[in-house]
Amino acid sequence: MPHTLVSDLPSHLSFLTQCRRHIHRRPEEGWTEFETTWFIHETLSAMGYETRVGIEVVEPEAAMVPSRRFGRSGTSACLSRWRSRSIS
DSSP: OOOOTTTTHHHHHHHHHHHHHHHHHSOOOTTOOHHHHHHHHHHHHHTTOOOOOGGGTSOGGGSOOOBTTTBSTTSHHHHHHHHHHHHO
16 A cells, blocks of 8 residues: 555655655756656655556657657747747
8 A cells, every 4th residue: 555645744754855855956858857757656666656657648749849840849949839839
């Protein structure tokens, strides 16, 4: 049975602080959070939670990656199109 962090939050505060610090020690850009995903997956699995990652939960076509439709990622034109898409 998985641990219940929410019901006993005060006793887990130190652990959660350590996790947050670990994750923020090596920042990753959006849609490239591979180390963060692995850390969370391993941590939750060790606590008894079932986790799913990758294409089990994210549709590849929905990811903000380079595509013919929006241009090469990282260019100002591409970023401008993504920005206008996100606020429309």
